[in-house]
Amino acid sequence: MNKMMLGRYVPGNSMIHRMDPRAKLIVVFFYVGIVFLANNGLTYAILTAFTFALLFLSQVPLSFVLKGLKPILWIMLFTFLMHVFMTKEGYVLYQLGTFTIYEGGVKQGIFISLRFLLFILITTLLTLSTTPIEVTDAVESLFGPLKRFRVPVHELALMMSIALRFIPTLMEETEKIMKAQAARGVDFYGGPLGERMKAIVSLLVPLFIHSFKRAEELAIAMEARGYRGGEGRTKYRLLTWKWIDTCLLVSILILAVILFLLRS
Amino acid sequence: MKAMNVRAFVSIGVFSAISYVLMLLNFPLPAFPNFLLVDFSDVPALVAALLYGPLAGALVELLKNVLNYFLVGSATGVPVGHIANFVAGMTFILPTYYLYRKMTSKKGMMAGLVGGTIVMAVAMSVLNYYIFLPAYTIFLGMPAMSAPEAKALIVSAILPFNAIKGAIITLVFMLLFLRLRPWLQKQTTTNHV
Numbered sequence: 208m209n210k211m212m213l214g215r216y217v218p219g220n221s222m223i224h225r226m227d228p229r230a231k232l233i234v235v236f237f238y239v240g241i242v243f244l245a246n247n248g249l250t251y252a253i254l255t256a257f258t259f260a261l262l263f264l265s266q267v268p269l270s271f272v273l274k275g276l277k278p279i280l281w282i283m284l285f286t287f288l289m290h291v292f293m294t295k296e297g298y299v300l301y302q303l304g305t306f307t308i309y310e311g312g313v314k315q316g317i318f319i320s321l322r323f324l325l326f327i328l329i330t331t332l333l334t335l336s337t338t339p340i341e342v343t344d345a346v347e348s349l350f351g352p353l354k355r356f357r358v359p360v361h362e363l364a365l366m367m368s369i370a371l372r373f374i375p376t377l378m379e380e381t382e383k384i385m386k387a388q389a390a391r392g393v394d395f396y397g398g399p400l401g402e403r404m405k406a407i408v409s410l411l412v413p414l415f416i417h418s419f420k421r422a423e424e425l426a427i428a429m430e431a432r433g434y435r436g437g438e439g440r441t442k443y444r445l446l447t448w449k450w451i452d453t454c455l456l457v458s459i460l461i462l463a464v465i466l467f468l469l470r471s
Numbered sequence: 472m473k474a475m476n477v478r479a480f481v482s483i484g485v486f487s488a489i490s491y492v493l494m495l496l497n498f499p500l501p502a503f504p505n506f507l508l509v510d511f512s513d514v515p516a517l518v519a520a521l522l523y524g525p526l527a528g529a530l531v532e533l534l535k536n537v538l539n540y541f542l543v544g545s546a547t548g549v550p551v552g553h554i555a556n557f558v559a560g561m562t563f564i565l566p567t568y569y570l571y572r573k574m575t576s577k578k579g580m581m582a583g584l585v586g587g588t589i590v591m592a593v594a595m596s597v598l599n600y601y602i603f604l605p606a607y608t609i610f611l612g613m614p615a616m617s618a619p620e621a622k623a624l625i626v627s628a629i630l631p632f633n634a635i636k637g638a639i640i641t642l643v644f645m646l647l648f649l650r651l652r653p654w655l656q657k658q659t660t661t662n663h664v
Contacts, residue, residue, distance in 0.1 A: 239549060275544075286611055319611065330544045342541055362480055363530075369484025370491065370534055377485075377492050404639065407511060408646040414489060415518065415651065419658070422485040426478040434477060 216338050222451065223265035223336045228345035230452035234459050235333050241459070242322055244466040251321055253469070257462055258328050267335045275331035276324070283320045290316030339371045340444070348446055361437025369425070377418060384413050479523045486527075487534035490515040494539055500635060506552075507632045513560050513640055514647065520568045522658055528568065532560040551606045558598060563591040563637065580648055581641075588637025596630045 218224075223231075245251045262272065294312035301308040333342075347364035354360050385395055393406045490512040497510035512535055520528025536553040570583035604621050616624070648655075 327544060334542065334544070339542065363534075366480050366484040366487065366530065367534055367537065369481055370487040370538060373485050373488035374491055374538070377488050381492055381496075400639075404643050404646065407643050408650070411511070411514060411643070411647050412650055415515075415647075416654070418485045418489055419482065422482040423478065425485075426476075426481040429477050429481065 217267050217271055217335050221266040227446055227448050227452045228337050228341040229348055230455055232345045234455055235329055237459050238329050241463050242325055244470055247471045250466050250469050258325050265336050279327050283323050287316040287320045343368045384410055483527050483530050486515040486519045486531045490531050490535040491538050503632050509636050513563055517564050520564050525568050528564045532557050549610055555603045559591055559595050562594040563587040566590040584641040591637055592633040595633045596625050599625055599629050
């Protein structure tokens with residue numbers, strides 16, 4: 208249950224923390240596209256330098272970043288080895304019996320694993336420096352223009368923030384119910400398949416009833432306080448776009464141009 | 472959407488949260504590749520669909536994946552796996568919902584779930600062949616799979632996996648449905664949207 212941590216936000220007051228979440232979201236979005244531009248040593252080096260510069264600016268302790276990397280370590284290793292053994296390009300580096308390792312394979316393996324690493328680093332950086340609620344606000348603001356096409360942006364953002372609010376509560380509740388049922392002799396982790404399904408049902412029934420009650424209470428509380436949708440609603444947290452946000456946006460655009468010019 | 476009341480979308484939010492939590496409790500099936508995982512996150516979406524209509528079910532599936540993408544992340548950068556999960560959930564829920572509405576009984580629910588399983592397994596096989604597997608190989612930078620290779624993977628892993636996953640969810644949902652049925656019926660008559 209340890210990995211069931213909601214988000215990985217590390218409170219801080221760095222430049223990256225104080226930035227507008229909208230700017231951060233747009234940058235991450237662009238970044239995911241830009242990473243695919245890199246295809247040689249130089250472009251990957253520039254991209255890596257840029258990413259590490261951002262990491263440094265965020266002042267997030269390195270141990271938190273490393274924790275975020277753990278889940279993809281295996282997939283990185285797997286793709287690396289796959290490329291080393293499967294790609295047959297360039298000159299032969301090493302030969303042992305039927306195994307041949309090509310220079311192109313090693314290079315490709317390093318590049319692709321590096322690409323993974325960069326993806327995870329940038330998204331980890333976003334979640335480490337931005338609260339989930341800020342992300343929701345940013346999403347609502349960025350998709351705001353879609354309201355004109357009758358997309359219920361406000362309602363979607365509200366559902367998302369309600370979900371975010373309830374995830375930790377429900378995790379705790381899940382754990383509590385699992386322990387309560389385990390105390391009654393339910394085995395969640397072993398036993399024949401039929402028994403395990405019954406075990407899951409014994410978790411789901413109280414979980415549904417509880418959360419439905421909570422939803423009902425929240426809905427009544429909202430109605431009692433005069434909630435009437437997004438129109439004319441004022442906000443407690445306001446997003447402010449500062450010059451530094453523009454700077455970051457410009458820097459990612461410059462990065463894109465540089466990568467485009469230097470790619471082979 | 473305008474007609475949807477506060478209660479409905481608060482519930483959708485809470486159900487998405489349950490769905491997210493259940494998605495984290497996933498497990499692989501023995502003898503299948505470890506990127507194919509079984510979880511019960513489709514169950515809350517199905518309950519939401521039964522209570523508030525198919526749009527609510529779709530929203531739970533959507534929010535679950537959006538939250539998972541933001542909070543957990545994706546190794547491919549572009550959320551191919553999340554899109555695949557969303558599509559799988561939709562192809563399971565919608566047939567189940569519409570079949571159940573035709574026949575609102577225990578038998579109808581069973582028929583709906585079996586129908587949903589079949590539609591999901593077939594649709595995911597076809598979509599994997601044409602969209603998801605090629606997308607994965609592109610984003611993971613692997614050499615593209617040849618047509619017979621992809622077919623072999625789908626027939627030996629993806630099709631049986633989705634069928635088994637559907638069967639497991641069917642059994643769990645049936646057990647759940649038998650107990651929740653009186654409650655569900657009461658909720659739908661008092662809180663219908």
